[in-house]
Amino acid sequence: MSLLQIKNLSVEFGSDKNPFRAVEGLDLTVDQGEIVGIVGESGSGKSVTMMAMMGLLEGQGRIVADKLQFDGKNLLTISARERRKIVGKDISMIFQDPMTALNPSFTVGYQIMEVLKLHQGLRGAALKARALELMEMVEIPAAASRLSAYPHQLSGGMSQRVAIAMAIACNPKLLIADEPTTALDVTIQAQIMELLVSLQQSQNMALILITHDLAVVAEVAQRLAVMYAGQVAEMGQVPDIFRHPSHPYTEALLKSIPEHSKGAHRLSTLPGIVPGQYDRPSGCLLSPRCPYVQERCRAERPALTAQRQGAVRCHFPLYDKES
Amino acid sequence: MFSFILRRLGLLLPTFFGITLITFGLIRLIPGDPVEVMVGERTLDPQMHADAMHRLGLDKPIYLQYVDYLHNLATGHLGESLVTKDSVWKEFTTLFPATLELAVMAMLFAAVFGLLAGVIAAIKRGSIFDHGVMGLALTGFSMPIFWWGLILIMFFSVKLGWTPVSGRLDLAFDIAPRTGFMLIDAWLAEAADPSLNAGAFKDALKHLILPAIVLGTIPLAVIARMTRSSMLEVLREDYVRTARAKGLSPARVIFIHTLRNAMIPVLTVMGLQVGTLMGGAVLTETIFSWPGIGKWLIDAISRRDYPVVQNGILMVATLVILVNFIVDILYGIANPRIRHAK
Numbered sequence: 001m002s003l004l005q006i007k008n009l010s011v012e013f014g015s016d017k018n019p020f021r022a023v024e025g026l027d028l029t030v031d032q033g034e035i036v037g038i039v040g041e042s043g044s045g046k047s048v049t050m051m052a053m054m055g056l057l058e059g060q061g062r063i064v065a066d067k068l069q070f071d072g073k074n075l076l077t078i079s080a081r082e083r084r085k086i087v088g089k090d091i092s093m094i095f096q097d098p099m100t101a102l103n104p105s106f107t108v109g110y111q112i113m114e115v116l117k118l119h120q121g122l123r124g125a126a127l128k129a130r131a132l133e134l135m136e137m138v139e140i141p142a143a144a145s146r147l148s149a150y151p152h153q154l155s156g157g158m159s160q161r162v163a164i165a166m167a168i169a170c171n172p173k174l175l176i177a178d179e180p181t182t183a184l185d186v187t188i189q190a191q192i193m194e195l196l197v198s199l200q201q202s203q204n205m206a207l208i209l210i211t212h213d214l215a216v217v218a219e220v221a222q223r224l225a226v227m228y229a230g231q232v233a234e235m236g237q238v239p240d241i242f243r244h245p246s247h248p249y250t251e252a253l254l255k256s257i258p259e260h261s262k263g264a265h266r267l268s269t270l271p272g273i274v275p276g277q278y279d280r281p282s283g284c285l286l287s288p289r290c291p292y293v294q295e296r297c298r299a300e301r302p303a304l305t306a307q308r309q310g311a312v313r314c315h316f317p318l319y320d321k322e323s
Numbered sequence: 324m325f326s327f328i329l330r331r332l333g334l335l336l337p338t339f340f341g342i343t344l345i346t347f348g349l350i351r352l353i354p355g356d357p358v359e360v361m362v363g364e365r366t367l368d369p370q371m372h373a374d375a376m377h378r379l380g381l382d383k384p385i386y387l388q389y390v391d392y393l394h395n396l397a398t399g400h401l402g403e404s405l406v407t408k409d410s411v412w413k414e415f416t417t418l419f420p421a422t423l424e425l426a427v428m429a430m431l432f433a434a435v436f437g438l439l440a441g442v443i444a445a446i447k448r449g450s451i452f453d454h455g456v457m458g459l460a461l462t463g464f465s466m467p468i469f470w471w472g473l474i475l476i477m478f479f480s481v482k483l484g485w486t487p488v489s490g491r492l493d494l495a496f497d498i499a500p501r502t503g504f505m506l507i508d509a510w511l512a513e514a515a516d517p518s519l520n521a522g523a524f525k526d527a528l529k530h531l532i533l534p535a536i537v538l539g540t541i542p543l544a545v546i547a548r549m550t551r552s553s554m555l556e557v558l559r560e561d562y563v564r565t566a567r568a569k570g571l572s573p574a575r576v577i578f579i580h581t582l583r584n585a586m587i588p589v590l591t592v593m594g595l596q597v598g599t600l601m602g603g604a605v606l607t608e609t610i611f612s613w614p615g616i617g618k619w620l621i622d623a624i625s626r627r628d629y630p631v632v633q634n635g636i637l638m639v640a641t642l643v644i645l646v647n648f649i650v651d652i653l654y655g656i657a658n659p660r661i662r663h664a665k
């Protein structure tokens with residue numbers, strides 16, 4: 001059984017009269033200990049999907065789904081109190097901008113120990129020792145003295161390490177890294193990615209890696225989901241997709257990877273932009289930008305259909321068993 | 324942090340100097356002098372008037388009077404009241420506890436309810452509660468204190484008879500001032516002699532409650548609005564999302580991770596309200612016949628009691644400045660980014 005199962009998840013913002021679907025009919029599964037990459041242009045709903053799953057959109061977005069299950073627990077029906085026992089412990093998340101993700105009023109040590117106190121009931125010397133151990137696990141130099149540092153005294157890379165320490169504090173089964181390196185210097189990016197992957201292996205946790213960097217996905221992930229305008233356009237095994245992309249959007253993304261480039265790269269490859277609230281086409285959401293568009297695409301929205309070991313949402317997939 | 328304090332202290336001196344100039348000048352701009360006011364203009368013999376003015380040193384050129392005044396200040400002499408002949412310092416210290424008690428209660432009232440209302444309004448943004456609180460805050464902010472005080476007296480004291488109209492304590496009680504805070508003195512007296520002073524504490528509280536509400540209304544409105552907007556701003560911060568992603572309870576997210584940061588601008592505003600509080604105390608004490616600094620100053624102005632007005636206001640202003648200074652330091656402590664700045 002998969003660790004995480006999301007079936008037909010939709011997230012709506014705005015008023016009832018004037019709703020905006022940031023995520024629509026999204027399916028995603030993540031197995032124990034695997035790395036799943038999620039890519040897609042800005043605004044395609046990557047963050048919203050993850051925050052909805054963790055219950056961080058309470059009071060902001062309306063969430064419906066056929067299934068939202070983590071580690072055998074139904075996240076749709078459990079109480080907020082029950083969910084808070086999972087969130088931050090078994091599922092944790094690190095965010096894009098480490099410079100704003102830590103509370104400026106509390107020391108680094110306080111913020112790490114807060115999680116340990118809450119979820120593991122650690123106190124006193126054991127608490128301090130574990131915090132120190134975590135700081136060392138994320139390779140923060142002079143860890144003992146850094147425990148009493150305030151976030152503004154740390155660089156972006158150090159802050160992200162602290163955020164990672166907080167996230168892995170309770171040995172989570174699933175870590176979600178939402179563009180963990182986008183805000184960092186190029187040299188630091190590689191270090192943080194390396195750290196994440198080595199922790200993922202040593203802790204045997206599943207990792208959802210949201211990124212704009214397809215080169216990184218190719219290197220570390222087993223599976224990949226490509227999102228477009230709140231939907232999954234294509235998902236499958238990394239080797240399959242990289243060898244033969246099936247969705248025209250995936251193909252465009254892959255073409256955009258500059259040779260030998262490992263730097264962050266904002267995905268914008270096809271002319272045009274992701275449709276927003278008011279300019280959703282009635283047919284395929286990619287139809288205004290798709291180089292392979294046909295009559296049927298404009299009239300009828302394609303469904304996500306199983307293909308290879310994954311699925312694709314296109315009337316005319318580029319990869320066919322026959323071809 | 325240390326240089327931060329030094330810089331602040333450096334600003335105090337010119338401020339102080341400015342206040343002496345203003346109080347010295349303003350009270351002399353009001354028509355009439357102390358002798359005229361005391362005797363009454365019509366019955367005043369010019370020779371007597373000149374003699375009296377000479378005795379008080381008020382016949383000297385005005386700039387010399389100012390120099391004398393500064394000289395006295397610099398040597399620590401606050402002078403005596405022209406009317407009672409008591410030292411200004413002694414009168415001030417006798418009356419100040421009454422004002423302080425009133426101001427502290429008003430601020431307590433304003434802070435507790437202002438913070439609470441602001442926090443809830445921010446969490447329930449857009450709700451009826453939010454609109455209600457913000458509407459009331461706007462009303463409270465623009466409330467004329469005099470009118471508001473009279474309305475409350477009319478309703479609670481006259482119509483319902485719940486609270487007394489004026490003073491600090493019923494005349495039936497005879498309580499020795501020990502701390503100068505009537506609540507504490509009454510409580511001590513009641514504890515010492517329960518049979519004689521039964522109900523003294525409750526009576527003192529009843530006297531205090533309406534003036535404190537009147538005086539606290541504007542600060543309450545200001546604090547509520549500031550808390551709400553500051554909370555809304557901080558609630559959008561990434562680190563609040565991080566706090567929730569840790570699985571912390573909503574109470575902890577709000578009160579530890581959000582309010583702690585949202586308090587920083589609120590603290591500054593509270594410090595600034597001390598000035599409003601002192602100004603409001605003058606009116607409030609007049610309405611409720613509260614025997615404090617405010618009433619003392621009003622009386623002194625109408626008697627042209629120059630030393631009392633000049634030095635009384637100077638002391639009040641110094642207090643306000645000092646409190647703002649302390650708030651600035653607290654602000655530094657609450658905000659690590661300032662605390663660690665070079």
Ligand SMILES: Nc1ncnc2c1ncn2[C@@H]1O[C@H](COP(=O)(O)OP(=O)(O)OP(=O)(O)O)[C@@H](O)[C@H]1O
Nearest residue numbers: 013014022040041042043044045046047048049060
């Ligand atoms: N709290 C919110 N209220 C209203 N709309 C929101 C909210 N959060 C996100 N959205 C909208 O939902 C859409 C998807 O946003 P999301 O943050 O998931 O994009 P993303 O794929 O993570 O993009 P990026 O790569 O820029 O992080 C966007 O159009 C965004 O404006």
Ligand code: SF4
Nearest residue numbers: 284287290297314315
């Ligand atoms: S359905 Fe048509 S428009 Fe949409 S991606 Fe496929 S080919 Fe392009």
Ligand SMILES: [Mg+2]
Nearest residue numbers: 046047048178
């Ligand atoms: Mg995002």
